[in-house]
Amino acid sequence: MGISFDKAFGIRDDALTLRSERASVLASNIANADTPGYKARDIDFQQVLKTMTGKPGGSLPMTSSNSGHTNGLLSADSINGLQYRAEVQPSIDGNTVDLQKERTEFARNTMEFNAAFTFVNGSVRGLMSAIRGE
Numbered sequence: 001m002g003i004s005f006d007k008a009f010g011i012r013d014d015a016l017t018l019r020s021e022r023a024s025v026l027a028s029n030i031a032n033a034d035t036p037g038y039k040a041r042d043i044d045f046q047q048v049l050k051t052m053t054g055k056p057g058g059s060l061p062m063t064s065s066n067s068g069h070t071n072g073l074l075s076a077d078s079i080n081g082l083q084y085r086a087e088v089q090p091s092i093d094g095n096t097v098d099l100q101k102e103r104t105e106f107a108r109n110t111m112e113f114n115a116a117f118t119f120v121n122g123s124v125r126g127l128m129s130a131i132r133g134e
Contacts, residue, residue, distance in 0.1 A: 011049065012120045018048055019113040025082065026106040029097050036093035040102065044081035051081070 022043045032038040087096045 012116055012123065015049065015116045016113065016120060018043065018045060019109055019116060022109050023106065023113065026102055026109060029085075029102045030099065030106065033095070033097045033099045033102070036095060038095050038097060040085040040097045041082055042085050042105065044083055048081035 022045060025041055025043055029038075029040045029042075085096060085098075085101075088098045088101065090096075
């Protein structure tokens with residue numbers, strides 16, 4: 001009887017990848033807080049996760065920007081849930097980044113990434129125990 005990693009991990013590995021990509025998008029927003037005309041973006045995590053779980057074997061779309069790159073790089077533009085953030089306080093230069101909101105979302109995303117990682121780590125430990133016969 002073989003071990004099914006899809007059943008063991010469920011969508012947790014995809015959730016880790018999505019959380020990692022969201023951290024990149026939020027970091028980009030923070031880095032461009034003073035860039036005139038920059039529009040803040042974010043990933044609708046729930047929407048993307050629903051899309052992934054709505055179909056059997058669903059997973060994140062993987063892309064690469066160059067044929068020489070390793071396959072499996074996640075591009076923010078390939079995620080259906082990537083959206084522009086609603087403007088809270090308009091600025092004269094057209095920048096829509098609210099630095100406090102971005103920092104809060106980044107911290108929340110980091111905590112949720114750590115929680116998902118803990119679940120994946122527990123699944124791996126459980127599989128290792130089963131393989132060893134413990």
